[in-house]
Amino acid sequence: MLALIHNETLKVLKKKRFYVILLILVVLIPVFTYAQMKIAQNSREKFDQDWRREITQQIADYQNTLGSDRIPEEWKTMRRIMIQQLQYYLDHDVNPNEPNGVTFTRTFMDNAVTLFIPLLIMAIASDIVSSERSTGTIKMLLTRPVRRWKILMSKWIVLMLFSGIIVLATALLSYLISGAVFGYGGWSFPLFSGFNLSGSDVHVESVHMMPSWLYLLMQCGLIWFSSLVVAALSFMVSVLVRSTAASIVTLMAVLIAGSILYNMASSWPTAKYLFMINLNLTSYLAGSPPPVEGMTLGFSLIVLAVWGVIALLIAFRVFTKQDMLN
Amino acid sequence: MKRKGSLWSIIALIGCLSSVLLLTGFILGVTNVLHPGSVPFTEKPVASTPEVPVDNSKAEYRIVAIGDSLTRGTGDDTGKGYVRRTVEMLEKHKREAKLLNNLAINGLRADQLVTRLDEEHIGYSLKQANLVLLTIGGNDLFQGAQSEQLSSAQLNIEYLNKKADESISSLKQVLNKIRETNKDALIVFVGLYNPFSNVKEMSTVGSSVVERWNHAAKEFMNEDANMLMIPTQDLFEHNIDKYIAADHFHPNGTGYDAIATRIVQSLP
Numbered sequence: 001m002l003a004l005i006h007n008e009t010l011k012v013l014k015k016k017r018f019y020v021i022l023l024i025l026v027v028l029i030p031v032f033t034y035a036q037m038k039i040a041q042n043s044r045e046k047f048d049q050d051w052r053r054e055i056t057q058q059i060a061d062y063q064n065t066l067g068s069d070r071i072p073e074e075w076k077t078m079r080r081i082m083i084q085q086l087q088y089y090l091d092h093d094v095n096p097n098e099p100n101g102v103t104f105t106r107t108f109m110d111n112a113v114t115l116f117i118p119l120l121i122m123a124i125a126s127d128i129v130s131s132e133r134s135t136g137t138i139k140m141l142l143t144r145p146v147r148r149w150k151i152l153m154s155k156w157i158v159l160m161l162f163s164g165i166i167v168l169a170t171a172l173l174s175y176l177i178s179g180a181v182f183g184y185g186g187w188s189f190p191l192f193s194g195f196n197l198s199g200s201d202v203h204v205e206s207v208h209m210m211p212s213w214l215y216l217l218m219q220c221g222l223i224w225f226s227s228l229v230v231a232a233l234s235f236m237v238s239v240l241v242r243s244t245a246a247s248i249v250t251l252m253a254v255l256i257a258g259s260i261l262y263n264m265a266s267s268w269p270t271a272k273y274l275f276m277i278n279l280n281l282t283s284y285l286a287g288s289p290p291p292v293e294g295m296t297l298g299f300s301l302i303v304l305a306v307w308g309v310i311a312l313l314i315a316f317r318v319f320t321k322q323d324m325l326n
Numbered sequence: 327m328k329r330k331g332s333l334w335s336i337i338a339l340i341g342c343l344s345s346v347l348l349l350t351g352f353i354l355g356v357t358n359v360l361h362p363g364s365v366p367f368t369e370k371p372v373a374s375t376p377e378v379p380v381d382n383s384k385a386e387y388r389i390v391a392i393g394d395s396l397t398r399g400t401g402d403d404t405g406k407g408y409v410r411r412t413v414e415m416l417e418k419h420k421r422e423a424k425l426l427n428n429l430a431i432n433g434l435r436a437d438q439l440v441t442r443l444d445e446e447h448i449g450y451s452l453k454q455a456n457l458v459l460l461t462i463g464g465n466d467l468f469q470g471a472q473s474e475q476l477s478s479a480q481l482n483i484e485y486l487n488k489k490a491d492e493s494i495s496s497l498k499q500v501l502n503k504i505r506e507t508n509k510d511a512l513i514v515f516v517g518l519y520n521p522f523s524n525v526k527e528m529s530t531v532g533s534s535v536v537e538r539w540n541h542a543a544k545e546f547m548n549e550d551a552n553m554l555m556i557p558t559q560d561l562f563e564h565n566i567d568k569y570i571a572a573d574h575f576h577p578n579g580t581g582y583d584a585i586a587t588r589i590v591q592s593l594p
Contacts, residue, residue, distance in 0.1 A: 009334050052376065053427055053454075056447045060429045064398065067432045090447045093374045161341025168344040192371060194362035206362040209371040218358055221351025284359050297359045 004146065004154035012124060012158060015131070021120045021166060025173045032108060033178045040099050040182075051095040055086050062086075074266045077200040078289050084202040085195055085287065092192075094209075100186030101179030102212045106219065108174045110286065113223050114279050115259055118230040120166050122251050125234035127244035128155050129319070134243055148320045152239075156312070159235060163227045171220050187213045195287025202287070215285070222281035225301070229275060229308040230255075236311040239319050265291035272299070275307040375446065378453040386422035387593075389413065390429065390455035392448070392504075393439065393462045396516065397430035401576030408516070408577075409459055411586035419590065427451045435465045436496035443503040452507045459589070461516045462500060463539055466493035468521065468532075468575070486535040494542045505550065513553045514589060515543065519562035521575050533559070556588050 012018060047054040062079045065071055089096045097103060129152075132138040141151060175184075188211045196203035234251050241247040258276020265271040272278070272292040278300040283290060290296075358365045381388075391397045391409040399407020406414070409428055416423035429448060439462055442448060452458065467489055504513055517540045522528035536559055547553040561584050562569055562577075569581030577585065 005338070006334055009337055013333065013337065047426075050379070052447065053451055056429065056451050057427050059447070060427070060431065063431050087447070091373050092371045093376045094371075161338065161345065164344035164348050165337075165341050167348060190371070193358060193368075207371060208363040208368045210358075210365070210368040214354070214365070214367050217347075217351040218355030219351070221348050221353070222355045224345075224348035225352050281355075285355060297356065301356070 001150060001154060004150060005157055008128075008154050008158040009161070012128070012162060015127075017123050017127075018162065021123055022169065022173075024120070025170055026177070029108070029174045029177045032174075033104065033181050036104055036107075036178070037181055051097065052090060052093075055090055055096075059083050059086050059090075080200040081195075081197060081202055081287075081289055084204075085192075088192065088195075088202075088204055088207065092209075094190055094192070096191075098186060098189055100182050100189070101175050101184050102186035102189065102216060104178035104182055105171055105175045106191075106212070106216055108178075109171060109216075109219055109223060110282050112170065113226060113282055114262065114276075115255060117167060117170060117223060117227055118255055118279070119252070120170070121163055121227050121231050122234045122248060122255075124162050124166075125159055125231045126238050126247040126251060128159060128235065129238040130241055130244045130247050149316055152316055152319045156235060156315075159231050160228065163231045164224060167220055167224045167227055171216070187211065191215045193285055193287065197287065197289055199293075218285055219282050222285065226279045226281055226304065229304045229311075230279070232308040232311040232315075233275070236315040239315045262291050266293070273303060275304055278303045376450075378450055380454055384422065386424060387413075387416060387457045388455050389423060389425045389457045389459060390427050390451050391425070391459040392429045392443075392452075393460045394430060394434040394465055395432040395576060396461040396464065397428065397459060398432055399582065400432060401571030401573060402579045402582050404579055406579075406582070408582040408585040408589065411582055412459070412589050415586055415590045416593075426454055430461075433465055433469075434462065435469070436462045436493045436500060437466075440496055440499045440503065443500065443507070449507045452504060452511075455508060456511050457593075458504055458508070458511050458513045459516070460500070460504070460513060462497060463493055463518050463543075464521075464575075466490075466496070467518070467535060467539065483531050483534065486531065487538060490535050490539045490542075494539060494546075497543055498546055501546065501550075501553065510552070512594070513547075513550075514556060514592075515547060515553065516556045516585060516589070517543065517558050519558040521562075521566070521570060523563050524566045533563070554592060556585065556592060558585055558588075561585070561588070 043049075043051075043054050047057070062083050065079060066076055086096070129138075132141060142148065190209045191212055192207050192209055193215065194206040194208050196206055230251075233254075234247070237247045237250050238244075241250065255276060258274065258279070261268075261271055261274070262277060262280070265277050269292050272295055277291055278295075280291075281297065281300060281304075284297040284300070290300075354365055358368070363370070389409070389412075395401075397407065397409055399405055399409065407428075409425065409430075413423045413425050429451065431442075434442070443452075467486065501513065501515070504511075518536045520529070520532040520536045522532040525532075540555075540557065540559060544555050547555050562581070565581075565584075569577050569584060571578040571581070
């Protein structure tokens, strides 16, 4: 089994996709860092680094949109929640956007969880089986005296290892690159978690403070769970579909559809059973409102786990029973 | 082959370690959401109010604007309103001016502003200012007048006068509260105009209630040497078509420009 895993790891490395992923990160993160730097500069000019005044202005601007009849009710609810949370940060004299590498990493990971990280995972997962078939090496592999499920299992374990590496590498690279601009400090800066939402009201009784490093660790852990589910689904598609391109396109389409649906899900509550709507686990940590009212972390975890397990079952079932014709 | 072998063990090791680390993070994260506060290193937050940094080093206007949609700049296609226009004009006259915050909210009434002034973050901003720009009262007197123009209640002078007297006491509270928060700032209050002076049925009634309001406001402000009232009723009375926006209620860009010109002329 260990030899099989060894073999599969080498295959992934040989295909150079992993290096491409790292390269994408190294190219894209500076772009976001630059954009973030521009925003920070702007606020420095307008508010001479007085973050309290900036937040005060932000609250006033949000309050103004509440009066408009043209704004949908869900947006207003979201704005009301954000106003109350910003107010909480003001009352406790903590800047939610303290400019440093850790804050950048936190924001970047929050935004990457639904589309960017799944995309990177897919880059490895989608051809892990299908490429063997398109190149014909699958026959060589299956003629060895090893049980089929063991072969697939070794591939899945390798995929899990790489998922962990990708999530961590994304966080690490974004910290290292953005830190060069914003500074490497901020690990112990306090953050709030535990905002309890009901409708447009925010209950603050259970709010507690934690250092940024702990928050970041929890965040990466939750993102890792979503990534594993995406990996499982890509893995299944890779078993089912013969060509790598087709499997990438299938999953991309599903993910993009998910991110479009995310904003409309409030008017279609059944969408909460789709895995794409549940990927954004970190929003429960930050206390931002879920896409469909009433969704909780427990619910999302169960939905994701069910999707992931079913995907793996299908993958193993099909792979062990299928005739390898071509 | 030797190199390959060591690369493999490095990858496998990193993979295992990151998985363990992320699993820890995942467990902590779930515990944190399901049982808030039970995770180590977390603590209950303490409320704290910061000191207000007041920078008196430069001779400049540090402006905070507060009030209703007029201060917000509703009706102005450029979005500047009289507040930004005032800042620009001051800069054109080689006087330094900086807008700290525009805290105005569309549709705000005087009584709502009284409660708003109690909010700590509003006070934080106000304390840093040496010039406070304020408009309020339009919504107290004419709320709903845009949609259902000329309902019988709105034409009723006694009803309007009663409304004016009620809201004038709120205005007094507003001015007192701003003064309490900031002892030294110059408070500039932009008076009301009658937006219906070109509507025949509304012209006299509207103007009379606006005058009543402005008069009471002026009388109250006279008691404080550091309060300034900018009249607008005379500006708008015969220029209503030129100065009013498409909603027949708010000034347009030209109207805001006229108000800003007056403010700049009156500033010390």
